[in-house]
Amino acid sequence: GAGVSQTPSNKVTEKGKYVELRCDPISGHTALYWYRQSLGQGPEFLIYFQGTGAADDSGLPNDRFFAVRPEGSVSTLKIQRTERGDSAVYLCASSAGPSNTEAFFGQGTRLTVV
Amino acid sequence: GDSVTQMEGPVTLSEEAFLTINCTYTATGYPSLFWYVQYPGEGLQLLLKATKADDKGSNKGFEATYRKETTSFHLEKGSVQVSDSAVYFCALTPYSGGGADGLTFGKGTHLIIQP
Numbered sequence: 001g002a003g004v005s006q007t008p009s010n011k012v013t014e015k016g017k018y019v020e021l022r023c024d025p026i027s028g029h030t031a032l033y034w035y036r037q038s039l040g041q042g043p044e045f046l047i048y049f050q051g052t053g054a055a056d057d058s059g060l061p062n063d064r065f066f067a068v069r070p071e072g073s074v075s076t077l078k079i080q081r082t083e084r085g086d087s088a089v090y091l092c093a094s095s096a097g098p099s100n101t102e103a104f105f106g107q108g109t110r111l112t113v114v
Numbered sequence: 115g116d117s118v119t120q121m122e123g124p125v126t127l128s129e130e131a132f133l134t135i136n137c138t139y140t141a142t143g144y145p146s147l148f149w150y151v152q153y154p155g156e157g158l159q160l161l162l163k164a165t166k167a168d169d170k171g172s173n174k175g176f177e178a179t180y181r182k183e184t185t186s187f188h189l190e191k192g193s194v195q196v197s198d199s200a201v202y203f204c205a206l207t208p209y210s211g212g213g214a215d216g217l218t219f220g221k222g223t224h225l226i227i228q229p
Contacts, residue, residue, distance in 0.1 A: 003157070043158070045215075055215070102160045107156070
């Protein structure tokens with residue numbers, strides 16, 4: 001595809017459930033980033049992958065959040081035991097290299113926990 | 115920790131007016147600074163960046179200069195157009211080089227340009 005694709009675009013889940021959010025980066029991009037944006041706030045960094053490995057996971061808020069990128073392309077953000085405070089837009093971005101390269105963002109997945 | 119403060123919106127201007135959106139930051143070391151823009155219905159896009167003090171980033175008529183002495187990165191444009199209506203985010207990363215790892219964003223400024 002031409003850009004970063006995120007699915008689903010919207011997800012409503014009940015408190016306590018498990019959710020998976022998918023990100024398809026631009027083909028050939030080795031770096032992948034997850035951010036989340038709460039209402040009225042700027043995006044907040046969660047995790048950065050270079051290839052298959054998490055190069056920086058310092059932004060993950062707690063152990064309910066986990067992300068994988070097993071083949072160095074598609075990534076899945078996993079949230080266990082969802083809480084209402086997890087409601088936000090989850091953004092994915094990718095770039096061609098780890099530094100000094102522009103990151104391209106997807107349109108996000110809007111997660112609502114009821 | 116690192117933080118970014120930008121002027122609250124919405125900011126409403128007439129077409130062809132001069133634009134300034136203020137941004138100040140708190141960070142240790144030598145961060146890289148960015149402006150991102152989000153047009154209605156689209157994803158975040160990098161507008162411009164500066165990776166060291168006194169650098170000026172520019173794109174699409176927008177400019178911002180990295181001022182270490184005032185810890186600022188104000189966004190300016192001499193003559194705005196209706197198509198500039200969007201939400202603008204100031205951001206920094208503690209890493210040199212200007213990549214998107216560990217970006218800290220401001221809350222965003224909603225800009226509305228009236229014809």
